[in-house]
Amino acid sequence: MTVDERRAWEIVLAHIEDDLLGGRLKPGDRLPGERALATELGVGRSSVREAIRVLEVLGLVRTNVGSGPTAGAIIVALPGGGMSALMRLQVAAQGFPVADIVKTRLVLETAVAAELADAVLSAALLHPDRRDPDLGRCAQLLDAMDAPGLSEDEFLTLDAAFHLSLAEACGNQVVIATMAGLRSAIEGYVRAGVERLASWPDTSARLRAEHRGILAAIEAADPTGAHDLVHAHISGYYAETRLTPASR
Amino acid sequence: MTVDERRAWEIVLAHIEDDLLGGRLKPGDRLPGERALATELGVGRSSVREAIRVLEVLGLVRTNVGSGPTAGAIIVALPGGGMSALMRLQVAAQGFPVADIVKTRLVLETAVAAELADAVLSAALLHPDRRDPDLGRCAQLLDAMDAPGLSEDEFLTLDAAFHLSLAEACGNQVVIATMAGLRSAIEGYVRAGVERLASWPDTSARLRAEHRGILAAIEAADPTGAHDLVHAHISGYYAETRLTPASR
């Protein structure tokens, strides 16, 4: 008869985590209803709701109203949203300096590019006839960025998608989610930085050329080249928008 | 008079985020009371509580009951806890494969080690007399790991602290929080992996020697050496505990 000193919603959270670890809950499964969970765990429904709200923000469940098989809280395990919310709010609360966000992005994305080039190299040895399939989407995005009359907002959206597509081609879920979070955390700063550019057409053209260069280095199975090009691309852009000096 | 289609707790969350971005809330500040926030935003107190719960899990606020200056929800912006919860739950829900966690850790920690070595190099040029202060804690932890009679659990705790201290010496808040999250996400797997080791004393001795080597390379201002040693250390350990093959 020990007293459970945890708060009620922590009990609910721990119970659900335990079910996940024990395999009693898998992606695609539905959580018990809020009322059922409340009575089962001996807590109030509001406490259950607080726990589910946390899971929802962290990207673990998706809630739907109504009835039928799609209703209720469903395990989805999509880390992107949670990582974005976490990093965005931490930047807002000054827990994450913008400069650190940029540096981390630099580390991760250079590693991603180098690993992609390595993968191309390995694939070429095993299947000399086949072209890497995952890089197709990256190329498509670059083509889309060449469309004339693109607004700055549209360009930046495609730019973000391209960088994310590199991580996706790499296939590492953690890196994908982290990159998405890092990007969304500094989204506002990036868009504000465009205003300070001397010439948007010039910068846009340079960015597109650098993107092509990065993709070319990857497809040429040149890890160090891809690494260095990404490094120059990212640090150069942030230097140009004067993001880092005024950051924090 | 457009209808706000967001859910009530999202309104609260957005309002607080806006206050953070607008500088009306800073670390150390107290949030308005739950009841005040509810009436101010025109929502129920339970919705306010759901939003604050999210902020608490993400590591943005700390709540205290009672009265006085320490009571209420206080902005703290400590990202470690939130990142750990996010990654731990994503691993539990199979959104993050363990192998991807390990790979990400490999990328980040090798970069951290290389950057630290670089920093030592720069510092030596500027202040040839002064030894790097932030590496002192790393060395202390290594000394603690040499203590005889250390249990496996204690050793692993010190091991985790050492690796985290490297990130802390680097000073990048994002990397620190991410590394802490990655570690906690696979904490259970690491402890389980120890059971499968052929000989704990042998492994422990090897790990300690590798730690010394890493720190020595950093203090010798050898970026590539530190990078490679960290790479071998981490990938070697996970290979030995057979963590990666059975993962996911």
Add this chain to the structure above:
DNA sequence: GGGCGTGCTGTGGTCTGACCACACAGCTTA
């Protein structure tokens, strides 16, 4: 017999009110 509409039912979303434990602050009292 087949198609369609309608109510039933269960879901999450929200609000209200109430009570509790807690911690500080100021007052009262010895």
Add this chain to the structure above:
DNA sequence: TAAGCTGTGTGGTCAGACCACAGCACGCCC
């Protein structure tokens, strides 16, 4: 002066009520 007490505001929790919504089964109508 010092110890104790009470008031007040805080988050923590619960219970109950109502709403909008979506599916489903029943029954009606053609």
